[in-house]
Amino acid sequence: MSTLTYTDGVPAIDHHSHAGYVRPGQKLEPVSSYELENALGHIEGRVPHADYQQWMAESEAGRAAEADSLAAALSIPALIEESRRFQSTTVYAAVLREGSEALYGRHDAQTTDRLSLEAREKDFTALYDRALLLSDTASVLTDIPEIDAELWPHERYKPVARIDPYLFPFGHPTWTGRGTDTPRFRRIFSSILQRQLDLAGVPSLPATLSAYVDFVRASLDRRRASGFVGLKIASAYVRTLQFQRTERMAAEDAWRTLASTAEVDPAAHKTLSDYLAFEILEWAVANEMPVQIHTGFGHPEPGLRISTANPLLLEELIGDPKLNTLKIILIHGGFPYSSYLTALAQMNGNVHLDFSWMPYLQHHTVGRLLEEWLELLPANRVLYGTDTASPEVHYASTMRARKSLDTVLESGVRDGLWTMRQAGWLAERVLHGNLCDLYGISL
Numbered sequence: 001m002s003t004l005t006y007t008d009g010v011p012a013i014d015h016h017s018h019a020g021y022v023r024p025g026q027k028l029e030p031v032s033s034y035e036l037e038n039a040l041g042h043i044e045g046r047v048p049h050a051d052y053q054q055w056m057a058e059s060e061a062g063r064a065a066e067a068d069s070l071a072a073a074l075s076i077p078a079l080i081e082e083s084r085r086f087q088s089t090t091v092y093a094a095v096l097r098e099g100s101e102a103l104y105g106r107h108d109a110q111t112t113d114r115l116s117l118e119a120r121e122k123d124f125t126a127l128y129d130r131a132l133l134l135s136d137t138a139s140v141l142t143d144i145p146e147i148d149a150e151l152w153p154h155e156r157y158k159p160v161a162r163i164d165p166y167l168f169p170f171g172h173p174t175w176t177g178r179g180t181d182t183p184r185f186r187r188i189f190s191s192i193l194q195r196q197l198d199l200a201g202v203p204s205l206p207a208t209l210s211a212y213v214d215f216v217r218a219s220l221d222r223r224r225a226s227g228f229v230g231l232k233i234a235s236a237y238v239r240t241l242q243f244q245r246t247e248r249m250a251a252e253d254a255w256r257t258l259a260s261t262a263e264v265d266p267a268a269h270k271t272l273s274d275y276l277a278f279e280i281l282e283w284a285v286a287n288e289m290p291v292q293i294h295t296g297f298g299h300p301e302p303g304l305r306i307s308t309a310n311p312l313l314l315e316e317l318i319g320d321p322k323l324n325t326l327k328i329i330l331i332h333g334g335f336p337y338s339s340y341l342t343a344l345a346q347m348n349g350n351v352h353l354d355f356s357w358m359p360y361l362q363h364h365t366v367g368r369l370l371e372e373w374l375e376l377l378p379a380n381r382v383l384y385g386t387d388t389a390s391p392e393v394h395y396a397s398t399m400r401a402r403k404s405l406d407t408v409l410e411s412g413v414r415d416g417l418w419t420m421r422q423a424g425w426l427a428e429r430v431l432h433g434n435l436c437d438l439y440g441i442s443l
């Protein structure tokens, strides 16, 4: 029997997921692949940089024999086992267990793995649909480059397009840092841009900035017409969140610099992406497309700079008079800058916050943050989300988000902060109402 007072029976709409997304060249993998992904930081911190880079390059290129022999030489299988053991006390481990049990019943790890892979291979959408049904989720927004609307009906799976691929038409400066996360994001951005150029019938990068901006606008128009409901900025993984309004002349100069050299000049790289970001955000204002922005920490592997993913760096963008009606949603709770998000939303009526990602990484923190957000901010600012492509994680994150929200609402009612009616209303606002208003969609 459910113990939820306010969130039970309230349908959810997931503000940020990756439902339907399988990275290019990646094959379907069982639920244990998430533990493996989470083990990368443990491995990276224990084998020499060059060896790690080589092992990941072989793995990502699908050269299994080379990857396996290198892994054996570096004792990577033992490191993975060790990481698995240490991961077992994390919220993530609990979530994988809870979600698997809900979808496949209680089994040993091997059987769960087999069942999770079989279910994906047989009918991935049916499996995701089941996770939605069991968690009373009406639909999800999904951050995905393209979606097959036949396979993943728009009614339940609404795509959101990243703007980042458009920001870096000349690629990126050479990566010499730790980890493989940032270079992976860069590769994905570049391949998505190439795909959008192909779809537009543009054989190669346009020669001028002006022609390029025309292509970007047309590409966004086409995606909007095909059912994309919003935009996302994931640039924190590859650059600073400090987007500066840039004069057209400076952008033209940066374009010429980047076009004339093989090495990507870091200053020109930033100038051009700053300029393009504002162009696209003005398009978003004109087309009433909400924009999600990644803030705060990244994956458990080095790459993203936490200091440049600080949401306060967005103050120039948020404070821009031409963007005052842009519907902004700062996503993932911005950890460890969560209270900065609270302040930004309190001071800017067009800024909203989602706590996607948090329900499967953090437990007590989610409750504390919801308390802070819901008691200070107007009721229209907070949105629930999962940030996952996994049906198992979707189910467990949604159930955990419901529970955390319920606990906060119960305590608010107990303390005389809200009436029971107000608590019920807040549950609806957070679980779907705010999203429906922002994106103009209905349950």
Ligand SMILES: [Zn+2]
Pocket: 016, 017, 018, 143, 387, 388
């Ligand atoms: Zn995400």
